[in-house]
Amino acid sequence: MSFDRQTLPHEVVIPSDLHVARRVEEDILRAVASVGYSREDRFAIRLALEEAIVNAHKHGNRSDPTRTITISYAIDAHRVIVRVRDEGGGFAFRTVPDPTSPDRLSVPSGRGIMLMRAYVDGIEYNERGNEVQLVKKNTRVSGLRTEKPEVHP
Amino acid sequence: MNAPSANEGMRIDLDTHGSTTVARLCGSADMTATEQMKEHLLSLADSPCERIVLDLSGLEFISSEGLGAIIAAHLRCRPQEGRLVLAAPPDQIRHMLAVTRLDRLFAIYDSVEQALRDKPQGPPA
Numbered sequence: 001m002s003f004d005r006q007t008l009p010h011e012v013v014i015p016s017d018l019h020v021a022r023r024v025e026e027d028i029l030r031a032v033a034s035v036g037y038s039r040e041d042r043f044a045i046r047l048a049l050e051e052a053i054v055n056a057h058k059h060g061n062r063s064d065p066t067r068t069i070t071i072s073y074a075i076d077a078h079r080v081i082v083r084v085r086d087e088g089g090g091f092a093f094r095t096v097p098d099p100t101s102p103d104r105l106s107v108p109s110g111r112g113i114m115l116m117r118a119y120v121d122g123i124e125y126n127e128r129g130n131e132v133q134l135v136k137k138n139t140r141v142s143g144l145r146t147e148k149p150e151v152h153p
Numbered sequence: 154m155n156a157p158s159a160n161e162g163m164r165i166d167l168d169t170h171g172s173t174t175v176a177r178l179c180g181s182a183d184m185t186a187t188e189q190m191k192e193h194l195l196s197l198a199d200s201p202c203e204r205i206v207l208d209l210s211g212l213e214f215i216s217s218e219g220l221g222a223i224i225a226a227h228l229r230c231r232p233q234e235g236r237l238v239l240a241a242p243p244d245q246i247r248h249m250l251a252v253t254r255l256d257r258l259f260a261i262y263d264s265v266e267q268a269l270r271d272k273p274q275g276p277p278a
Contacts, residue, residue, distance in 0.1 A: 018184045025184075043214070043245050050216045054184050100254040106228060108221035111253055115217055118252050 008081060011072040016061040016086070021053045024071055028082065035077045037138050044119035045080055048134045051112035052084040060086025060130055079121075079137045090129025162186065165193050170269055172203035175240075179211035182219030191222035198229035198237070205230070206268045210241035220255060227259065235260060240268040 014020045025046070032045055053069065061067035070085040099110045116123050122135035163186035166177040176197055182190055197205060207223065223239075230236040238260040242250060250256045262268035 022183065022185050040245070046214065047216065047249075050184055054216065054218060057184075102257075105254060105258045106224060108224040108228070109217075111217035111220060115249070115252070 008072040008074045008083065010074070011070065013068050013070050015065050016057050016063065016067045016069050017065050018054070018057055021057065021069060021071075025049055025053065028071075028073055028075070028080075031075045032080055035075060035138075036140060037080075038140055041136060041139055045082075045134075045136050048116045048120045048123075048136070049082055049084070051116050052082070052132050052134060055112050055132075056084050056086035056088075056130075059091060060088030062088070077138060078141050079135060081133065081135050083131055083133045085126075085131035088130050090126075093125050093129055163190055165190065167197075169202075173206060173269060174200065174202040174204070175206045175208055175265055175269075177208040177211055181214040182212065182222070183214055183216055184218070187216065187218040187222050190219060191225055194222055194226035195229055198226045203236070205237045206262075206265055207237065207239050208241055208265050209239055209246055210243065210265075212243065212246055215246055215249065217253075220249070220253065224255070224258070238262060238268050240265045 012024050014024060028049065029042060029046055032042055037045070053071070056069045057063060061069065067087040071082065072085075073080070073082040075081075093113060096113050097104060097110065099105075099107065099114050104110065116132070116134065120134045120136045122133070124133045125131065163178070163180040163182055166179065168175045168177070174197065176194070178190070180186070194207075205226075223237075227237050239250070240262040241264050242261065247256075247261070250259070250261065260268075262271065
Protein backbone atom coordinates (compact mmCIF):
# COMPACT_ATOMS: atom_id res chain seq x y z
CA MET A 1 0.00 0.00 0.00
CA SER A 2 1.42 3.38 -0.93
CA PHE A 3 -0.21 6.76 -1.25
CA ASP A 4 -0.31 9.10 -4.21
CA ARG A 5 2.91 11.12 -4.15
CA GLN A 6 1.37 14.48 -4.98
CA THR A 7 3.52 17.32 -3.74
CA LEU A 8 2.18 19.11 -0.70
CA PRO A 9 2.68 22.89 -0.53
CA HIS A 10 4.29 23.04 2.89
CA GLU A 11 7.26 21.02 4.08
CA VAL A 12 9.23 21.39 7.31
CA VAL A 13 12.34 19.40 8.19
CA ILE A 14 13.16 19.42 11.90
CA PRO A 15 15.55 17.58 14.21
CA SER A 16 13.99 14.63 15.98
CA ASP A 17 13.07 16.66 19.06
CA LEU A 18 9.55 16.68 20.51
CA HIS A 19 9.78 20.30 21.71
CA VAL A 20 10.61 21.43 18.19
CA ALA A 21 7.95 19.15 16.75
CA ARG A 22 5.33 20.60 19.03
CA ARG A 23 5.93 24.05 17.59
CA VAL A 24 5.26 22.69 14.11
CA GLU A 25 2.14 21.02 15.45
CA GLU A 26 1.00 24.38 16.83
CA ASP A 27 1.54 26.03 13.44
CA ILE A 28 -0.51 23.37 11.70
CA LEU A 29 -3.33 23.57 14.25
CA ARG A 30 -3.47 27.35 13.90
CA ALA A 31 -3.76 26.98 10.13
CA VAL A 32 -6.50 24.38 10.55
CA ALA A 33 -8.42 26.64 12.94
CA SER A 34 -8.17 29.55 10.54
CA VAL A 35 -10.11 27.77 7.80
CA GLY A 36 -13.11 26.77 9.87
CA TYR A 37 -12.78 23.23 11.19
CA SER A 38 -14.94 22.22 14.12
CA ARG A 39 -13.61 21.64 17.60
CA GLU A 40 -14.08 17.87 17.11
CA ASP A 41 -12.19 17.90 13.81
CA ARG A 42 -9.34 19.88 15.36
CA PHE A 43 -9.10 17.47 18.27
CA ALA A 44 -8.94 14.56 15.80
CA ILE A 45 -6.27 16.23 13.68
CA ARG A 46 -4.19 17.09 16.73
CA LEU A 47 -4.43 13.56 18.09
CA ALA A 48 -3.47 11.88 14.82
CA LEU A 49 -0.63 14.31 14.16
CA GLU A 50 0.68 13.89 17.69
CA GLU A 51 0.67 10.10 17.35
CA ALA A 52 2.42 10.22 13.97
CA ILE A 53 5.15 12.55 15.25
CA VAL A 54 5.78 10.56 18.43
CA ASN A 55 5.97 7.33 16.42
CA ALA A 56 8.46 8.93 14.03
CA HIS A 57 10.61 10.21 16.89
CA LYS A 58 10.56 7.18 19.18
CA HIS A 59 10.18 4.20 16.89
CA GLY A 60 11.51 5.53 13.59
CA ASN A 61 14.39 7.71 14.74
CA ARG A 62 14.95 5.94 18.08
CA SER A 63 14.86 9.36 19.79
CA ASP A 64 18.11 10.28 18.04
CA PRO A 65 18.23 14.11 17.76
CA THR A 66 20.75 13.94 14.92
CA ARG A 67 18.05 12.38 12.77
CA THR A 68 15.25 14.40 11.22
CA ILE A 69 11.49 14.34 10.93
CA THR A 70 9.94 15.72 7.76
CA ILE A 71 6.41 17.06 8.07
CA SER A 72 4.60 18.13 4.92
CA TYR A 73 1.03 19.30 4.73
CA ALA A 74 -1.79 20.84 2.74
CA ILE A 75 -4.68 22.56 4.46
CA ASP A 76 -7.82 24.00 2.93
CA ALA A 77 -11.45 24.34 3.93
CA HIS A 78 -12.28 20.85 2.64
CA ARG A 79 -9.54 18.63 4.01
CA VAL A 80 -6.21 18.43 5.75
CA ILE A 81 -3.42 16.22 4.43
CA VAL A 82 -0.33 15.68 6.59
CA ARG A 83 2.67 13.44 5.98
CA VAL A 84 5.21 12.59 8.65
CA ARG A 85 8.46 10.88 7.64
CA ASP A 86 11.34 9.67 9.77
CA GLU A 87 14.79 8.30 8.96
CA GLY A 88 14.22 4.83 10.31
CA GLY A 89 14.05 1.61 8.40
CA GLY A 90 10.28 1.47 8.58
CA PHE A 91 8.09 -1.02 10.34
CA ALA A 92 5.52 -3.67 9.57
CA PHE A 93 2.47 -1.60 10.45
CA ARG A 94 0.11 -4.42 9.48
CA THR A 95 1.43 -6.65 12.23
CA VAL A 96 0.88 -4.27 15.16
CA PRO A 97 -1.28 -6.15 17.68
CA ASP A 98 -4.79 -4.96 18.47
CA PRO A 99 -4.49 -2.88 21.68
CA THR A 100 -8.20 -3.35 22.41
CA SER A 101 -7.97 -7.12 22.77
CA PRO A 102 -8.67 -8.14 26.38
CA ASP A 103 -5.18 -9.52 26.93
CA ARG A 104 -3.59 -6.22 25.87
CA LEU A 105 -5.86 -3.71 27.58
CA SER A 106 -3.44 -3.11 30.42
CA VAL A 107 -0.39 -2.78 28.19
CA PRO A 108 0.64 0.90 28.50
CA SER A 109 1.82 1.34 24.89
CA GLY A 110 0.73 0.45 21.37
CA ARG A 111 -2.40 2.58 20.88
CA GLY A 112 -1.02 5.23 18.51
CA ILE A 113 -1.83 3.61 15.18
CA MET A 114 -5.23 2.48 16.38
CA LEU A 115 -6.10 6.04 17.47
CA MET A 116 -4.92 7.50 14.16
CA ARG A 117 -7.14 5.05 12.29
CA ALA A 118 -10.10 5.89 14.52
CA TYR A 119 -9.85 9.67 14.25
CA VAL A 120 -8.96 10.46 10.63
CA ASP A 121 -10.66 9.60 7.34
CA GLY A 122 -7.58 8.16 5.67
CA ILE A 123 -4.26 6.77 6.81
CA GLU A 124 -1.63 5.20 4.55
CA TYR A 125 2.02 4.27 4.84
CA ASN A 126 4.66 4.25 2.15
CA GLU A 127 6.16 0.93 1.11
CA ARG A 128 9.15 1.29 3.42
CA GLY A 129 6.94 2.06 6.39
CA ASN A 130 8.77 5.21 7.46
CA GLU A 131 6.20 7.73 6.24
CA VAL A 132 2.54 8.04 7.10
CA GLN A 133 -0.06 10.16 5.37
CA LEU A 134 -3.12 11.34 7.28
CA VAL A 135 -6.24 12.78 5.65
CA LYS A 136 -9.01 14.47 7.61
CA LYS A 137 -12.04 15.94 5.90
CA ASN A 138 -13.80 19.01 7.21
CA THR A 139 -17.10 17.62 8.48
CA ARG A 140 -18.70 21.07 8.28
CA VAL A 141 -18.03 21.28 4.55
CA SER A 142 -18.17 17.66 3.45
CA GLY A 143 -21.51 16.99 5.09
CA LEU A 144 -20.04 13.94 6.75
CA ARG A 145 -21.28 12.89 10.11
CA THR A 146 -20.57 15.39 12.82
CA GLU A 147 -20.81 12.92 15.62
CA LYS A 148 -17.66 11.37 16.98
CA PRO A 149 -15.86 8.43 15.40
CA GLU A 150 -17.33 4.97 15.69
CA VAL A 151 -16.74 3.15 18.93
CA HIS A 152 -16.03 -0.54 19.03
CA PRO A 153 -19.12 -2.60 19.93
CA MET B 154 -13.09 24.95 28.01
CA ASN B 155 -11.13 26.66 25.26
CA ALA B 156 -10.30 25.18 21.88
CA PRO B 157 -7.61 22.49 21.87
CA SER B 158 -4.22 24.07 22.25
CA ALA B 159 -0.75 22.62 22.09
CA ASN B 160 0.94 25.23 24.22
CA GLU B 161 -0.73 25.31 27.57
CA GLY B 162 1.35 22.69 29.38
CA MET B 163 0.26 20.27 32.03
CA ARG B 164 -0.34 20.52 35.78
CA ILE B 165 -1.43 18.06 38.45
CA ASP B 166 -3.11 19.45 41.58
CA LEU B 167 -3.43 17.16 44.61
CA ASP B 168 -6.16 17.26 47.24
CA THR B 169 -6.73 14.90 50.16
CA HIS B 170 -10.15 13.61 51.21
CA GLY B 171 -9.61 11.29 54.15
CA SER B 172 -7.64 8.33 52.87
CA THR B 173 -8.30 9.27 49.25
CA THR B 174 -6.10 11.51 47.12
CA VAL B 175 -7.76 13.42 44.29
CA ALA B 176 -5.33 14.32 41.53
CA ARG B 177 -6.68 16.92 39.13
CA LEU B 178 -5.03 16.77 35.72
CA CYS B 179 -5.10 20.16 34.02
CA GLY B 180 -4.05 21.17 30.53
CA SER B 181 -2.65 19.02 27.76
CA ALA B 182 -1.02 15.63 28.26
CA ASP B 183 0.85 15.95 24.99
CA MET B 184 4.19 14.85 23.55
CA THR B 185 6.25 17.13 25.79
CA ALA B 186 4.31 16.55 29.00
CA THR B 187 3.67 12.85 29.34
CA GLU B 188 7.05 11.78 30.73
CA GLN B 189 6.74 14.13 33.69
CA MET B 190 3.08 13.23 34.10
CA LYS B 191 4.00 9.57 34.26
CA GLU B 192 6.63 10.23 36.95
CA HIS B 193 4.09 12.13 39.05
CA LEU B 194 1.43 9.46 38.70
CA LEU B 195 3.84 6.65 39.57
CA SER B 196 4.99 8.60 42.62
CA LEU B 197 1.36 9.01 43.62
CA ALA B 198 0.78 5.27 43.16
CA ASP B 199 3.71 4.61 45.51
CA SER B 200 2.26 6.89 48.18
CA PRO B 201 0.38 5.35 51.13
CA CYS B 202 -3.06 6.74 50.23
CA GLU B 203 -5.72 4.05 50.04
CA ARG B 204 -7.42 5.31 46.92
CA ILE B 205 -6.61 7.63 44.02
CA VAL B 206 -9.21 9.56 42.04
CA LEU B 207 -7.88 11.08 38.84
CA ASP B 208 -10.04 14.13 38.13
CA LEU B 209 -9.91 14.56 34.35
CA SER B 210 -12.28 17.52 34.16
CA GLY B 211 -9.45 19.97 33.43
CA LEU B 212 -7.80 17.81 30.80
CA GLU B 213 -7.98 19.38 27.35
CA PHE B 214 -6.01 16.79 25.45
CA ILE B 215 -4.34 13.44 25.99
CA SER B 216 -2.28 11.31 23.62
CA SER B 217 -1.80 7.56 23.64
CA GLU B 218 1.34 8.14 25.70
CA GLY B 219 -0.71 10.03 28.26
CA LEU B 220 -3.16 7.14 28.43
CA GLY B 221 -0.15 4.88 28.86
CA ALA B 222 1.00 6.95 31.85
CA ILE B 223 -2.37 6.41 33.54
CA ILE B 224 -2.21 2.69 32.79
CA ALA B 225 1.32 2.52 34.23
CA ALA B 226 0.04 4.07 37.46
CA HIS B 227 -2.84 1.61 37.47
CA LEU B 228 -0.39 -1.29 37.13
CA ARG B 229 1.74 0.13 39.95
CA CYS B 230 -1.38 0.09 42.17
CA ARG B 231 -1.87 -3.63 41.65
CA PRO B 232 -2.74 -5.97 43.23
CA GLN B 233 -5.15 -3.56 44.89
CA GLU B 234 -7.73 -3.53 42.08
CA GLY B 235 -9.88 -0.44 41.95
CA ARG B 236 -7.44 1.71 43.93
CA LEU B 237 -7.11 4.11 40.99
CA VAL B 238 -10.30 5.40 39.37
CA LEU B 239 -11.13 8.09 36.82
CA ALA B 240 -13.63 10.91 37.23
CA ALA B 241 -15.28 13.62 35.15
CA PRO B 242 -13.63 13.08 31.78
CA PRO B 243 -14.61 15.70 29.17
CA ASP B 244 -16.62 14.27 26.26
CA GLN B 245 -13.66 13.94 23.90
CA ILE B 246 -11.52 12.20 26.51
CA ARG B 247 -14.40 9.93 27.50
CA HIS B 248 -14.77 9.00 23.86
CA MET B 249 -11.06 8.15 23.61
CA LEU B 250 -11.46 5.89 26.63
CA ALA B 251 -14.32 4.14 24.83
CA VAL B 252 -12.50 3.85 21.49
CA THR B 253 -9.49 2.29 23.21
CA ARG B 254 -11.80 0.20 25.44
CA LEU B 255 -10.02 1.50 28.50
CA ASP B 256 -13.49 2.06 29.92
CA ARG B 257 -13.35 -1.69 30.54
CA LEU B 258 -10.11 -1.40 32.48
CA PHE B 259 -11.00 1.58 34.68
CA ALA B 260 -13.96 2.54 36.79
CA ILE B 261 -15.08 5.91 35.38
CA TYR B 262 -17.31 8.24 37.41
CA ASP B 263 -19.24 11.23 36.11
CA SER B 264 -17.95 13.44 38.90
CA VAL B 265 -15.31 13.51 41.63
CA GLU B 266 -18.07 13.69 44.22
CA GLN B 267 -19.58 10.49 42.89
CA ALA B 268 -16.19 8.79 42.97
CA LEU B 269 -15.63 9.90 46.55
CA ARG B 270 -19.06 8.67 47.63
CA ASP B 271 -18.60 5.26 46.09
CA LYS B 272 -16.82 2.52 47.97
CA PRO B 273 -13.61 1.08 46.55
CA GLN B 274 -14.35 -1.56 44.00
CA GLY B 275 -12.71 -3.44 41.18
CA PRO B 276 -12.75 -2.48 37.52
CA PRO B 277 -15.94 -2.86 35.48
CA ALA B 278 -16.87 -6.44 34.60
